[in-house]
Amino acid sequence: YSSGVSTSAPIWNRKIIESAHRVILHFDLDCFYAQVEMIRNPALRDVPLGVQQKYIIVTCNYVARERGVTKLMSVTDAKEKCPELVLVKGEDLTHYREMSYQVTELLLSFCPLVERLGFDENFVDVTGMVEQRLARISESDSLSFKGNVFNHSSNHHPRLAIGSHIAAEMRDAIRSKIGLTGCAGVATNKLLAKLVSGTFKPNQQTVLLQENVDDIMGCLSGLRKVPGVGHQTAKRLQALGLVSVKDLQLCPLGDLARELGGTTAQRLRNLALGIDESAVTPTGAPQSLSDEDSFRKMCSVKEVMAKIQELLGSLVERMHKDGRQPQTFRLTIRRYSATNKWFSRESRQGPIPGGVGQKIVSGNIEDAVSQLVLLAVKLFHKMVDCSTAFHLTLINVCFSNLQSRGPAASGKGAITSFFTHNASPRKTQIFFVYLVHCCSVNNSAQNADSCLLDHQISECSRNVPPKGQMTCNSEQSEENYEASCSTEGINSDKTKPPPHVDPEVFRLLPEEIQKELLSPDYLNSLQSHMSKHEPPENDSSMKADWSRMNHQQPAGMRVITEENAMEQDKLWLPRSSDCNIPGNVDPEVFSELPPDVQKELMSEWKQQNPVLKTPSSRKTGKGSISKGKDRKAEGRSSQSNNLHKYFKPC
DNA sequence: CAGGGCGACT
DNA sequence: AGTCGCC
Numbered sequence: 001y002s003s004g005v006s007t008s009a010p011i012w013n014r015k016i017i018e019s020a021h022r023v024i025l026h027f028d029l030d031c032f033y034a035q036v037e038m039i040r041n042p043a044l045r046d047v048p049l050g051v052q053q054k055y056i057i058v059t060c061n062y063v064a065r066e067r068g069v070t071k072l073m074s075v076t077d078a079k080e081k082c083p084e085l086v087l088v089k090g091e092d093l094t095h096y097r098e099m100s101y102q103v104t105e106l107l108l109s110f111c112p113l114v115e116r117l118g119f120d121e122n123f124v125d126v127t128g129m130v131e132q133r134l135a136r137i138s139e140s141d142s143l144s145f146k147g148n149v150f151n152h153s154s155n156h157h158p159r160l161a162i163g164s165h166i167a168a169e170m171r172d173a174i175r176s177k178i179g180l181t182g183c184a185g186v187a188t189n190k191l192l193a194k195l196v197s198g199t200f201k202p203n204q205q206t207v208l209l210q211e212n213v214d215d216i217m218g219c220l221s222g223l224r225k226v227p228g229v230g231h232q233t234a235k236r237l238q239a240l241g242l243v244s245v246k247d248l249q250l251c252p253l254g255d256l257a258r259e260l261g262g263t264t265a266q267r268l269r270n271l272a273l274g275i276d277e278s279a280v281t282p283t284g285a286p287q288s289l290s291d292e293d294s295f296r297k298m299c300s301v302k303e304v305m306a307k308i309q310e311l312l313g314s315l316v317e318r319m320h321k322d323g324r325q326p327q328t329f330r331l332t333i334r335r336y337s338a339t340n341k342w343f344s345r346e347s348r349q350g351p352i353p354g355g356v357g358q359k360i361v362s363g364n365i366e367d368a369v370s371q372l373v374l375l376a377v378k379l380f381h382k383m384v385d386c387s388t389a390f391h392l393t394l395i396n397v398c399f400s401n402l403q404s405r406g407p408a409a410s411g412k413g414a415i416t417s418f419f420t421h422n423a424s425p426r427k428t429q430i431f432f433v434y435l436v437h438c439c440s441v442n443n444s445a446q447n448a449d450s451c452l453l454d455h456q457i458s459e460c461s462r463n464v465p466p467k468g469q470m471t472c473n474s475e476q477s478e479e480n481y482e483a484s485c486s487t488e489g490i491n492s493d494k495t496k497p498p499p500h501v502d503p504e505v506f507r508l509l510p511e512e513i514q515k516e517l518l519s520p521d522y523l524n525s526l527q528s529h530m531s532k533h534e535p536p537e538n539d540s541s542m543k544a545d546w547s548r549m550n551h552q553q554p555a556g557m558r559v560i561t562e563e564n565a566m567e568q569d570k571l572w573l574p575r576s577s578d579c580n581i582p583g584n585v586d587p588e589v590f591s592e593l594p595p596d597v598q599k600e601l602m603s604e605w606k607q608q609n610p611v612l613k614t615p616s617s618r619k620t621g622k623g624s625i626s627k628g629k630d631r632k633a634e635g636r637s638s639q640s641n642n643l644h645k646y647f648k649p650c
Numbered sequence: 651c652a653g654g655g656c657g658a659c660t
Numbered sequence: 661a662g663t664c665g666c667c
Contacts (some may be wrong), residue, residue, distance in 0.1 A: 055652080056653060058654090072653090090654090091653075096655095097655085116656085119654095121666085228665075228666090230664060230665050230666080232664060232665090283657090286656070286657090287656085287657070288657085290654085291654085344663095346661080346662085347662085349661085394653095
């Protein structure tokens with residue numbers, strides 16, 4: 001299919017595979033900045049309100065919209081349309097950023113697979129929650145939908161129906177706990193969920209049934225409306241004579257591939273067909289923090305330095321609150337040029353001296369700023385020749401390569417010593433799989449201990465513990481498991497690894513464990529996420545489910561990878577009050593760890609607990625086991641994670 | 651495109 | 661470092 005030649009995965013098959021599988025939610029807050037301002041000042045609730053950045057109304061509330069104000073309208077036009085329009089300055093994003101993360105955190109308290117898109121949108125993969133609820137509902141029950149249904153026709157879509165209930169619960173939580181309203185879309189992939197979420201606005205939700213995929217794609221007025229098709233891509237497609245979604249759907253893949261390359265061609269055409277296998281990738285903490293300002297003109301070095309200092313002041317403060325240490329600094333400018341080469345930016349970046357990084361973390365803001373200004377000016381002169389005239393319209397300062405500084409990576413405990421001697425992420429993965437496996441069977445303490453002390457993973461792997469009754473459980477969702485079938489012919493070995501397990505790692509595991517990872521029990525339990533939330537008041541059928549999930553997690557194997565292991569340190573936060581171990585760590589598994597490991601973990605958690613700050617509260621880390629070639633995951637694994645500090649560079 | 655961010659790919 | 665994508 002993918003190559004345009006007949007393969008063993010025809011369209012209908014892909015669709016079935018895909019639709020069988022996921023339930024994806026897309027949340028989109030109503031006129032987000034305006035809502036935040038109305039919360040900050042309730043007097044603004046009932047007046048036409050616009051949020052202004054420079055001379056642009058970036059968004060406005062619905063009162064203003066009724067009077068003809070639109071997003072991205074110039075202030076002058078808006079005042080003309082609506083003289084009573086009340087304006088609030090919105091260049092400082094602090095409050096928006098904070099509430100934005102509150103929303104993401106709230107969604108994370110339901111389910112670990114939450115991906116941010118800008119400040120006001122989130123994707124949530126609730127497939128696991130849906131499967132759990134579905135298992136508790138009798139077959140004959142016809143499940144109702146919550147909210148709207150796009151082009152409603154048929155009625156038997158139990159998973160999407162449950163998804164719509166979950167979406168409603170989440171929206172209700174966002175409203176009651178944070179005070180924000182928004183829309184939600186429920187569908188089988190991110191593309192469709194996003195497209196459908198806006199069909200009824202504001203403060204409503206919509207389900208897209210699989211049978212209406214063609215309808216919703218057909219509704220789109222142009223290719224630009226397809227998320228993933230930006231300005232440039234739309235232009236290139238137009239050059240091929242493609243303007244409508246239908247054009248793209250029907251365009252021979254070969255033609256498309258010649259222009260855009262094979263993978264992009266396939267991706268774009270899939271998008272046009274409403275097919276999107278991309279996973280909901282947990283966003284985690286931001287990978288960079290930046291601050292910028294635009295202006296009409298800036299011509300002198302004096303001004304530039306003053307502006308840089310101003311920007312750095314707030315950026316360093318944010319960086320300090322984040323707690324991580326930036327390793328890289330970048331300065332970006334935009335030059336004015338009459339020749340309409342208007343929108344291009346130039347940048348220079350360089351390493352931040354360790355001492356400066358320390359000062360940021362420790363709170364010596366003044367010193368840090370002044371040293372960074374020096375650095376920035378150097379970078380500035382690499383771009384701008386000050387002996388001739390210049391004219392800037394924007395300056396941006398950015399910290400990236402953010403590293404977590406854990407407490408003393410001195411290395412004494414068993415875990416620490418393992419890590420300091422094992423820099424390879426792959427080994428670490430295997431290690432975790434093993435560690436937890438060892439701990440899930442009877443001789444656990446012994447086995448785990450020997451694994452811990454043994455730096456040769458392969459050694460450990462020969463010493464296979466007796467097979468116990470396994471209840472495998474992962475709190476992460478699978479991603480792209482069957483997806484591989486559809487992309488490039490199905491070259492599946494007989495031993496295809498389960499979702500979230502790196503094929504390479506999987507191959508290195510002993511057969512016994514491979515089998516267990518492939519067992520129906522394990523596969524079924526993927527996605528089983530134990531939510532911390534109260535059962536819905538009006539739904540008694542869920543209550544049993546809830547208490548069971550929350551209090552009686554089955555003891556057994558957890559497949560912990562370096563990635564999702566790290567991921568969890570954030571999720572520990574909310575529930576550590578009643579007992580000392582984090583809420584989503586199985587107490588039974590924990591109790592079986594060797595005492596020294598327990599101690600080490602405990603102190604680790606204590607250190608990590610206070611970190612519920614706006615952007616950094618989520619520790620980074622992908623939900624999936626990183627594929628060896630996945631740059632996303634590799635990049636992430638170099639930063640910010642609880643245990644990563646134990647790695648020595650190289 | 652405005653504006654102030656973010657992230658990914660090349 | 662630049663381009664492209666998203667809000």
